[in-house]
Amino acid sequence: MDDFAADPSHPRYDSLLKRHMLESAAQKGMLAGSALIAHGRGEAYDYLIGEQTIDTAMNATKQALYQLKTAKNPVISVNGNTTALAGEDLMRLASHLNCPIEVNIFYRTPKRMTVLLEHLQQINQKLELNVEILGALPDARIPGLEGPRAKCCHDGIFSSDVILVPLEDGDRCEALVAMGKTVIVVDLNPLSRSAKMGSITIVDEISRVAKNLISIIENEEEVSQLPFDNEKNLQLVLEHINQSLTELTKLTE
């Protein structure tokens, strides 16, 4: 971040900082070709929800944390964008939950895997954590998927009962659900296939979600299981966006 010179008082500072983080990650070889385009789509949806954690997202976040804390074998799955935007906080979360992090990328190349695994190991050292980082030696397959994107680790994703998979592809999300797992999706687009497939979908920006999870844990805030309906959750998000747009439409009158 040394070369990021924007003024923190700039109204678009957070957004510019995230862009910069992703451009740096792209230069390091952490991202697939489509990663920046995906981030841009996220930016547009984030703008429509007001670049904030809305109530229904916070509710989903708390239910997600309850599931992760009470899981037998929780796991956090990260790809390039997730690592670039929220690597440190998700490593802290894994440490709190005492669970592994697994690098699990859609366009798997040895180079990208190495860069991402090294990046997470450096976070372990920097933050003095001891999180188990999986993904280097996949020894299992997600049933129903073809090719390298099916690869996973037996002691991580394969055996997990609850999985946090931010920014995940729709097909993979569906395959994980079909394995009987509780799948926690983080996606800014409430209409995406992943959002619709997830057991719990947090429609929020991944770095805010990670910070919220850490903050709830570190403040020792109690989370308890409440009835959760993911379709209703997504509908509340759509209604929020709709209302924002109605207000924006009025503003231009």
Next chain:
Amino acid sequence: MDDFAADPSHPRYDSLLKRHMLESAAQKGMLAGSALIAHGRGEAYDYLIGEQTIDTAMNATKQALYQLKTAKNPVISVNGNTTALAGEDLMRLASHLNCPIEVNIFYRTPKRMTVLLEHLQQINQKLELNVEILGALPDARIPGLEGPRAKCCHDGIFSSDVILVPLEDGDRCEALVAMGKTVIVVDLNPLSRSAKMGSITIVDEISRVAKNLISIIENEEEVSQLPFDNEKNLQLVLEHINQSLTELTKLTE
């Protein structure tokens, strides 16, 4: 495009093809670091307008064409994304209008300028056109802008009375309007500063807009001046998005 293997019957074919075009352009050095993120934002808004030319966009397109056809010194300003997505059709349009195309990029580097200028010259040869391509030797400045982004050509942007500037930065758009020009903006985000600043804003995807303009010209469809209110135009777009979302919200009920 030789290495693009998606099936044209794929429901997301157009979107995948555009992504591929931009990724190729990025590899050739045509794009700034933020270009793919900007494209992703566009994708999200395009999804919300239904990936189609809506009526108010077609109306704006026709009014834009009327202005370009009756201008004394029309010019088409292109950046990296515009060139990648609609270079050929905008060169055809310039040929029909007998006006220059000026390469005009926000993050101006000699390398990017050279790659873009060469790409357009190759289109001239491939399509047997004789369009004047400006931008290599800027000899004027847009008042009110600082640094390299103020640079332009006297015989192109500087002296134009009507300018088509797809995917333009808000500040530059504002500076062009302040010069007294009729500024035709193409932007998928109806809430962007450029969209709000433009004289005529076409809220549509640039390759569709270019195809529509060529089609109107080649079918010798008459375009006549009608009263045009850009605020009203943008409001109709927001209402369209709002209505789409309302329908999508209902679908999930």
